């Protein structure tokens with residue numbers, strides 16, 4: 001069952017090509033804007049728990065700031081040759097607020 005909670009205001013979301021960290025109800029989230037589309041991933045890289053929200057965007061992936069693993073922002077899948085993935089959280093806009101489903 002979906003559990004929609006307020007992540008931030010739409011105005012606080014990252015600009016195109018930027019990524020930032022956020023936390024809601026104890027869940028750390030990497031929030032990124034790829035080509036004008038927002039995506040939310042689990043913030044912790046499965047390699048050594050690097051903070052993805054402190055990384056950067058290349059193409060449609062966020063790059064971990066510690067050892068440069070790349071994760072697709074839509075699927076959470078790491079790019080070849082890494083066979084790992086992170087959770088992707090659904091997002092929606094309601095009024096001025098950006099909501100995330102952390103269920």
Ligand code: FES
Pocket residue numbers: 045046047048049050064065066067068069
């Ligand atoms: S902690 Fe993310 S690539 Fe190593």
